[in-house]
Amino acid sequence: MKNDYILEIEDLTVKYITEDSIVSAVNNMSLKLERGNTLGFVGETGAGKTTTAKSIMRLLPEPPTKIESGKIIFNGENILEKSIKHMQSIRGNKISMIFQDPMTALNPVIPIIDQIAEVILLHQTKDRKAAYKRAEEMLEIVEIKKERGEEYPHQFSGGMKQRVVIAIALACTPDLLIADEPTTALDVTIQAQVLKLMHDIKESNNTSMIMITHDLGIVAEACDNVAVIYAGSIVEYGTKEDIFNSHAHPYTEGLFNCIPDLSKTESELIPIKGIMPDPSDLPTGCKFHPRCPYAVDRCSKEEPESKEISDGHMVKCFLEHRK
Amino acid sequence: MTQKLLEVNNLKKYFDTKRGKLHAVDDVSFYIYKGETLGVVGESGCGKSTTGRTVLRLIEPTEGEIFFDGIDINSLSQEVMRKKRKEMQIVFQDPYSSLDSRRTVYESIEEPLRVNKIFNNRTDLSNRVFELMNTVGLAERLVNSYPHELDGGRRQRVGIARALALNPSFIVLDEPVSALDVSIQAQILNLMERLQDNLNLTYMFISHNLSVVRHISDRVAVMYLGKIVELASYKNIFINPQHPYTKALLSAVPLPRIDLKLDRIILEGDVPSPINPVPRCRFYGRCPERKEVCKGDLPELREIEAEHFVACHLI
Numbered sequence A: 001m002k003n004d005y006i007l008e009i010e011d012l013t014v015k016y017i018t019e020d021s022i023v024s025a026v027n028n029m030s031l032k033l034e035r036g037n038t039l040g041f042v043g044e045t046g047a048g049k050t051t052t053a054k055s056i057m058r059l060l061p062e063p064p065t066k067i068e069s070g071k072i073i074f075n076g077e078n079i080l081e082k083s084i085k086h087m088q089s090i091r092g093n094k095i096s097m098i099f100q101d102p103m104t105a106l107n108p109v110i111p112i113i114d115q116i117a118e119v120i121l122l123h124q125t126k127d128r129k130a131a132y133k134r135a136e137e138m139l140e141i142v143e144i145k146k147e148r149g150e151e152y153p154h155q156f157s158g159g160m161k162q163r164v165v166i167a168i169a170l171a172c173t174p175d176l177l178i179a180d181e182p183t184t185a186l187d188v189t190i191q192a193q194v195l196k197l198m199h200d201i202k203e204s205n206n207t208s209m210i211m212i213t214h215d216l217g218i219v220a221e222a223c224d225n226v227a228v229i230y231a232g233s234i235v236e237y238g239t240k241e242d243i244f245n246s247h248a249h250p251y252t253e254g255l256f257n258c259i260p261d262l263s264k265t266e267s268e269l270i271p272i273k274g275i276m277p278d279p280s281d282l283p284t285g286c287k288f289h290p291r292c293p294y295a296v297d298r299c300s301k302e303e304p305e306s307k308e309i310s311d312g313h314m315v316k317c318f319l320e321h322r323k
Numbered sequence B: 001m002t003q004k005l006l007e008v009n010n011l012k013k014y015f016d017t018k019r020g021k022l023h024a025v026d027d028v029s030f031y032i033y034k035g036e037t038l039g040v041v042g043e044s045g046c047g048k049s050t051t052g053r054t055v056l057r058l059i060e061p062t063e064g065e066i067f068f069d070g071i072d073i074n075s076l077s078q079e080v081m082r083k084k085r086k087e088m089q090i091v092f093q094d095p096y097s098s099l100d101s102r103r104t105v106y107e108s109i110e111e112p113l114r115v116n117k118i119f120n121n122r123t124d125l126s127n128r129v130f131e132l133m134n135t136v137g138l139a140e141r142l143v144n145s146y147p148h149e150l151d152g153g154r155r156q157r158v159g160i161a162r163a164l165a166l167n168p169s170f171i172v173l174d175e176p177v178s179a180l181d182v183s184i185q186a187q188i189l190n191l192m193e194r195l196q197d198n199l200n201l202t203y204m205f206i207s208h209n210l211s212v213v214r215h216i217s218d219r220v221a222v223m224y225l226g227k228i229v230e231l232a233s234y235k236n237i238f239i240n241p242q243h244p245y246t247k248a249l250l251s252a253v254p255l256p257r258i259d260l261k262l263d264r265i266i267l268e269g270d271v272p273s274p275i276n277p278v279p280r281c282r283f284y285g286r287c288p289e290r291k292e293v294c295k296g297d298l299p300e301l302r303e304i305e306a307e308h309f310v311a312c313h314l315i
């Protein structure tokens, strides 16, 4: 099925207005996510990944947040125009989000089975028995013995807490799951367990997903498409193959050149010079130009448009260095 | 590179807790050659930081010998140890919490020089501070900045400058790049490699990030629950791992490539508690290869080929 998009973001601009500055966190972002696909959001700290995700969930308080422009079209409807009440019926039901720190989603004083049953009771059924049955099923799916349902979050390890969060997020079989660095706080063997679990559940439910990560290894493993984000904009977008085999944006190239690769014996790291720009004082022109090894005069004056360089592969760069 | 700068024998560090003795470091032995980098990897809580700190006697060992440049530093008085420590420094993960928020870059770097009364006039002192800033790539204009005004990479440069101030020969780097974004991480890793060459430094590089450890290390020790389970050249660890835990750990790392299909070993369950552990192989409960013999005594760390040590009954 072509052009069946679960999510379309058009020209989204989000700012945080604080006493001493205006933070341009997301700048004219546009993207499309095909139903059943996983889109990776890759970028370094402060790139605007979480802000974008929370905008989709409508979790950002205004003020200090201001959604200046744009549309977020979910299942054909612009959710930026929906009422708070309508959003509450979508959140945790049609769209769920998993955060890096599982404790942001868990209540420390409520047994975990009750926390899973609660979202089911809120969205899917009034029948308590059915809700608890489904909650137990969810525990089984995330490989936690149902006998442990009466325990509290602090009785679980970090990896198990994150599995409880996954159980809550997926209890209502959402259409879209947004996972914001879900395994960053976990050890690598536990990360492997959690990624496999997420993959298996996603496959069996045909859930669409946004996977936010700074780890290109996770992108290689878990994503179909990739958006590389820098200073609040998508600088490159394409299939996983486009991004890994024929990336074109100098920032994407820089990311690949600066990570040590476990599968290579000798590798020289080529760092990206300089530091991330301050989003309350972004450079003119292309926001990457002060750090770009290929920048020419034009890059500091004019902001490049996103151009399609091959089918669906978009690059926000003049690409002067390739001419 | 055959002279040992550090030699650690049967080092133990136990902490008393309400629930019993916590075996944070449990009988580890290793050495580090002059001028090399020994990487120490393992998941959180396996005892990496405690090992690093105990080796410097920032934490007193429960038991064991620590020879530094031929001297048994565990037998030194606190007074003598304090002098010795000029040669042995540490850089921490989070430069934000290891720097004093009220001190400028200048004051932070000056502090170890002042405390140890290295110079007796201000000009020499200030020259040295600027020299150190230059060595670690900090622009002079940042001299009066406070930690909160610096990004993570620059804060880590201040931490490194402080560690270098007293001309050490050995530095424990405890997750020095773990809090940094990848573009900044590469800058700091390159800096540390350059400093090692220029200043003849010996590193103990602690990290949970296997890719980083592979990149920076000459030899690597893999820890699990207070024990070293495997210790070898980085090539042997990464290309020819022998211990079932090393194999599982390596296979769990997602690689930034789409042309390789991995056979991943998914371990069951979590790392068990280090409090009063059963005296058998620490990995027994999660080991996909465990056999009857593994129920027996603790496996010793044995040299299976030159410079390749493994603690496993099956090898």
Ligand SMILES: Nc1ncnc2c1ncn2[C@@H]1O[C@H](COP(=O)(O)OP(=O)(O)O)[C@@H](O)[C@H]1O
Pocket (backbone or CB within 6 Å): A016, A018, A023, A024, A025, A043, A044, A045, A046, A047, A048, A049, A050, A051, A052, A064, A279
């Ligand atoms: N509540 C807030 N008030 C002001 N600035 C914020 C707020 N939340 C995030 N920011 C800023 O917005 C930018 C984007 O942040 P974020 O979306 O969290 O990035 P990422 O998830 O990619 O690390 C950062 O510079 C961050 O400091």
Ligand SMILES: Nc1ncnc2c1ncn2[C@@H]1O[C@H](COP(=O)(O)OP(=O)(O)O)[C@@H](O)[C@H]1O
Pocket (backbone or CB within 6 Å): B015, B016, B017, B022, B023, B024, B042, B043, B044, B045, B046, B047, B048, B049, B050, B051, B274
């Ligand atoms: N001061 C302390 N008191 C009690 N337990 C400690 C102390 N410091 C560390 N531990 C415990 O020792 C074990 C090893 O910790 P650590 O050396 O920090 O591991 P790593 O650096 O590999 O994550 C952990 O179980 C930790 O909780």
Ligand SMILES: [Mg+2]
Pocket (backbone or CB within 6 Å): A049, A050, A051, A180
């Ligand atoms: Mg974030």
Ligand SMILES: [Mg+2]
Pocket (backbone or CB within 6 Å): B048, B049, B050
């Ligand atoms: Mg540690």
